[in-house]
Amino acid sequence: MSRNTGTTTTNAGDPTGELEVAATEVTETERRVSEYGEETVEEVADAYEQAIKLLDSYEGRATGTGDFEAYLEFQGQFADLVESLADDLPEREAFEAAEERIDKRRLSERDFERARTDLEGAADIAALLDERREARAQYREARRDVTTDLVETRERIESHENLLELGDADLQAPTENLREPIESYDEAVSTAFSTFKKDASAREVLDFVEATEEYPLVEFRQPPEALVSYVESREAGTKPIPELVEFSRYSNSKLDHYVEDPAALKRAVATNETYLERLDSHPLEVEWPPREGAELRWRADELIAVVAKFAPEDVVAKLREVRDLTRDEAEFGRLRTAARAEAELASEEREKLANGQVERELEQLRERKEQLESALEEYPERSQ
Template identity: 50%
Template structure:
């Protein structure tokens, strides 16, 4: 396998950072920083005084400039790199009269100093590039690990027996789903909105049950108004009435409109979906936990026959062949004909091997280039 792009980019960034570090270390970072500070201050003086210190029109600016340059040069530490360059430029500027060409020459003479202190900028750029390369490598590693998981799933499902008796799982699950759906529809249409919404609100105690809790204003309304004793379908019917018609059925039409009419979509969508079992089903341990949580909620609106069907679904998780049958169900449901052919031809196994090699190479690179 050729070297992954993420590894090649990280290695190159690490080399650039190491080279930039060595070039700074050859001079010394503190010495370079002192030199850069002096260089910037010198360039600033040239920029600030070029218009006023040239010619013969502003003697005060002229003397200020020469004095500032002399002070800057005199204050330089003896070990500042390129100190002799600063001194030579200072000497050239200590004339009786300065022109634009003197300032241009000073900038030109300072260019070697600029080139030297640019090593600090190069180091910072190399550091940022190295950090970005490590970040990109980690992101690529995450992508590769996700691909590995997908390919491993294809291999597992590709080995599944498509003729396995998955109906032994599907039958009990469908029977329960139909029963709990019918029980909830009856509960929703016959019991008061107050009872139904309070039951759903209590389901919040079970995180594995994904009922959306009733909006606070709606729950408060059905608890404190007589209309809350009506079933949800009747409450929705009221919400569609005009204010004048509604006035014959409820005492406070504005309160009903405010609390119910704006939540019609929530009420209309209430069903047993959060306590039904998906197909293909989840892994055995997950299904065992969810069905226990479901039972705590289902007993609040369904009879014992429905609860018995739910227990029958939970019993499926204790079958020795549950995982095998589940894989077969997943294969039937999720594998396309093309994916089955790729598994059979060995293409998926080859892709998996390549992905694992790339993952290992990136992990090694992150470890190798992790100490810069």
């Protein structure tokens, strides 16, 4: 019989309250184990397990007019078990009571039931280690829940602070002063890359993509090794990518007229057709709304070095214009905030900003954050 040491329904749904309850459970189960001592609890648990095992094993054979030999064997083994127990073992009298219960000439199922009832006090002690283990597991889980809530609360605080920043935006600001140069560059680099991919050899294009790995702010997905190896070592690598993809769709007999080893081309190109088709100018473009001024400036410096490898000078010049937009940090910041407000604020959010709801929610979230942090500080991680 397991003893419940606390009320787990208290503060249900509130992770800080549940952590408090879990901590109380741990403290209570640890106190009860320490009352007896861990070794003593283990001795009681071992004796109880042996007693129940004997009762379960012999109940069907030692009752009524059943197996007399089993009946004698059962009584002898149970008596030996009780005799082996230390005189000062907690609940020793429970084992003695159970032994007395079965010390009769004929046993019934009722006698076995009563013997188990006699052992309930020992069962409570035997269950303590499992209860402690469970309480500690619940404590760890409750603490994880508080940590998860804290992470989510911090994210919501950041979101609300972002909304307040956007709420201060000058919605009349001429955001086209940012949008038009960025869109002009994006369109130009998209056209230039499409031309490069269509006209240059697959070897040149993949060499270009591999070279961008040196520029961490230009995030091309690197080409598969098997594809690179093929275009670097085979004459087919001098063909443009669209032509290689078209070849890979030919039958082997037809392809045999165009390349030396049709099977090798299919292994290298057909299996990587999706990569080749998705290879586009997206990693070279400037997103809208743009990044913060300093970050955009650093990225533009890398993009200039990369784009100049394949694009005409007029495309690079457009990119320099985009970079130069960040020189006046105050004006860039004003226009960028306005652009973000235009792009990100829904009508509902604008209404919440206007009536002060965002500020009220932010205050509540900050209070919640302090509460969660305090709970984690008050109830630290446990080594066990």
